[in-house]
Amino acid sequence: MAENILLPRMNIADISFLLALQNEGQREIVEGYLDHSEALSGNIYKIAFFEHKKYFNRPPGYEPTYESPYYYRGDVLVHYLWSQTFFGFIDLLVKRGRFFFSSNKELFAEPFLRFCSAWALFGDAGLMFHSAGLSLAGCGLLFPARPEGGKSTICSLASGLAEVLCDEMNVARRRADGWYLWGTPFWGDADSGSRISQGFPLKAILFPHKDEKFWLKRCDGSSAVIGILANILMFGRSAQVGREAFELAWDMALNVPTFDFGFVQSKDLVSYLRENLVGKICTESQ
């Protein structure tokens, strides 16, 4: 079943609110607006965002170094500090793409869209993970990990032997009959991956550890929850989001088997998982 899980959920109100939250606790507020989109060729769309950064009520000691535009919101004096447009290209069929920020593309553009997507998903029992995602024999396997934790390595080793959903960001959503796993457009270093937009039943969560041999060890409940929460995008950005993520993570830890997974950089990775994990836990769904 094909399902477009990201784009329909984004709207300007979400984006504006989301960016304000990014700087919660400071006085800087960034707001963004979807400026325009246009079809280029086939499924390729160009999307442009406009965003600007403001200071609400100058903090003590702060003096602008240049004359900046300003306006009043009620009694509050709002200064524009800078503004810029950024854009990207996205393939709506494959649901992956790249976004560019003219001066420093690593600084803002992709995190911006990841945050938008993560924020929109929170409202629908969905969590976006720093993770690798695979589908093996129809079973969704999620490998949550921080940078350099092995996400792209696992996907590279699984390429051609399992369905690689995404090597950087994957989405897990709770449905009435359990948790499901999808890839996202936000890829890391992998050159190629799945063209599938289908969700797979999430059958296991594996926290990867680079090692000299393959091993699996079942996590205890609290370790599972902490491991899950540590890799959720936007967890901790606000009290509200934190509590929602906390509850979802518990549900996930109670309903999806969770393991520490030691792995070797070898093409045997998929066969090991097939023999020692998938063959056992996916039996019910086959």
Add this chain to the structure above:
Amino acid sequence: MSVKFAQNPNSAFRIIDGEAVILVPERQTLHRLADVGLRVWELACEGKAEEQISKRIAEEYEVEADKAEREAKEFLELLVKNGIIIPQSE
């Protein structure tokens, strides 16, 4: 007068397999408590005063009163410092 405590109303927690995982959202921190630490936290969340907590710990874990008092006090201070519980004014 011995200080009483309460759970941080913003925090969220779950207990599984004898361990509590506690989220303190405003600090973006997670804490894991077990054994005596879990019991001290539970008693603090019940609104017990510091003296009552150390007395209960001494009884339940069969430790000397002085030691229970000293260690419970230190641990309660740690819980307060991390925003897990808050001291209650009379």
